[in-house]
Amino acid sequence: MTRTLDAFALSKLRGLEARSLRRTLQPTHRIDGLWVERGGQRLRSFSCNDYLGLAHHPQVRSAAVGAIEDFGAGAGASRLVTGDHPLLGALEQELAAFKGTEASVVFGSGYLANLGIIPTFVGAGDLVLLDELAHSCMWAGARLSGALVLAFRHNDACDAHRLLETHRGHVANVLVATEGVFSMDGDLGEIAALSALCREQGAWLLVDDAHGLGVLSDGRGAGADLPQGRIDLHVGTLSKALGSYGAYVCTSRAAADLIVTRTRSLIYSTGLPPASAAAALAGLRTVIAEPELTRRPLRLARQFTRALALPEAQSAIVPIMLGEAHRALAAASDLERRGFLVAPIRAPTVPDGAARLRVAFTAKHEEQDVQELARAMKPWLAQPLARQLQMEAQA
Numbered sequence: 001m002t003r004t005l006d007a008f009a010l011s012k013l014r015g016l017e018a019r020s021l022r023r024t025l026q027p028t029h030r031i032d033g034l035w036v037e038r039g040g041q042r043l044r045s046f047s048c049n050d051y052l053g054l055a056h057h058p059q060v061r062s063a064a065v066g067a068i069e070d071f072g073a074g075a076g077a078s079r080l081v082t083g084d085h086p087l088l089g090a091l092e093q094e095l096a097a098f099k100g101t102e103a104s105v106v107f108g109s110g111y112l113a114n115l116g117i118i119p120t121f122v123g124a125g126d127l128v129l130l131d132e133l134a135h136s137c138m139w140a141g142a143r144l145s146g147a148l149v150l151a152f153r154h155n156d157a158c159d160a161h162r163l164l165e166t167h168r169g170h171v172a173n174v175l176v177a178t179e180g181v182f183s184m185d186g187d188l189g190e191i192a193a194l195s196a197l198c199r200e201q202g203a204w205l206l207v208d209d210a211h212g213l214g215v216l217s218d219g220r221g222a223g224a225d226l227p228q229g230r231i232d233l234h235v236g237t238l239s240k241a242l243g244s245y246g247a248y249v250c251t252s253r254a255a256a257d258l259i260v261t262r263t264r265s266l267i268y269s270t271g272l273p274p275a276s277a278a279a280a281l282a283g284l285r286t287v288i289a290e291p292e293l294t295r296r297p298l299r300l301a302r303q304f305t306r307a308l309a310l311p312e313a314q315s316a317i318v319p320i321m322l323g324e325a326h327r328a329l330a331a332a333s334d335l336e337r338r339g340f341l342v343a344p345i346r347a348p349t350v351p352d353g354a355a356r357l358r359v360a361f362t363a364k365h366e367e368q369d370v371q372e373l374a375r376a377m378k379p380w381l382a383q384p385l386a387r388q389l390q391m392e393a394q395a
């Protein structure tokens, strides 16, 4: 039986809809880093990764506008052709200096970075060990590489060790990959333990610190307290705390040179626009100049977890676990009616049955915003089932 493309798409969508897993786009106007406008309603957002509010920072905006005026809107070609604007090199130097590595390479996005970097270093006959909760783009890069890809239990370096021992004899190179801050759970990666394991076993460590840069250790990110060289590949994005767009890997000179020579998502994709590079550079300089600003998101997240007697926040991200997808949707719409935008997260972003609200705190929130959200959230925490059903019926 042949089916039209539309018939196929519609039947897929019906199935997803029945499980509360259909997704839709919702035009949203981010007004100032705190307030957003959606469907004619003004909401206080707890769903932005712009942790320091730098997307709207005067210096970041004017750096972007200035770069557009001076250099135009687009890069015009791959970095390997004519798209390597000098601002990218300047940004790479400052990122490498900030992270304490020899070199850095800037990419079009975090997704492109992981998608391209992993296959640059491992392939058929090699092994990639990923934390089971690693971001989709690390899985995509690992699978694309052709290496054997195995998951270790979340933050369990012993499990990673066990897998390494089992397979070490049959593979050439081993890459272990984890996150600095887990994007949907807000907990920190076991970087010190994994780094020790990698050194002992001659494996390489990749840490994606998309949510740690700008937020942990005065902005320096996860693993900032480890001796230099313990993380082989520090990946991060320019699109979260730095308020811009694009991504980076900080690493050794040799590894950076190989990436420039071989990484397909760098070679065959247009360079980052000069305005994004200029904004990221201004964002990075703000992070360096204002350590007090970088401490705010975590401080506010901890006020929230204290107010609700939840385990203490370790990052700017606090998950409110709700179980089934429809409950996360109901809680999000209840909060939206109360003027808060809090993203519901469902499968396949998180495991089935582990749907949640993902609350993200930023330097733009005030203590009062945090207390008001905690009050509105309270009924959704640990309530008797009857009350939950009643609230869902109303939502």
Ligand SMILES: *Cc1c(COP(=O)(O)O)cnc(C)c1O
Residues within 6 Å of the ligand: 109, 110, 111, 112, 135, 137, 179, 183, 208, 209, 210, 211, 237, 238, 239, 246, 247
């Ligand atoms: C957001 C995110 C990415 C993707 O970065 P983009 O620059 O938005 O493509 C990659 N890894 C992790 C862990 C993320 O949270």
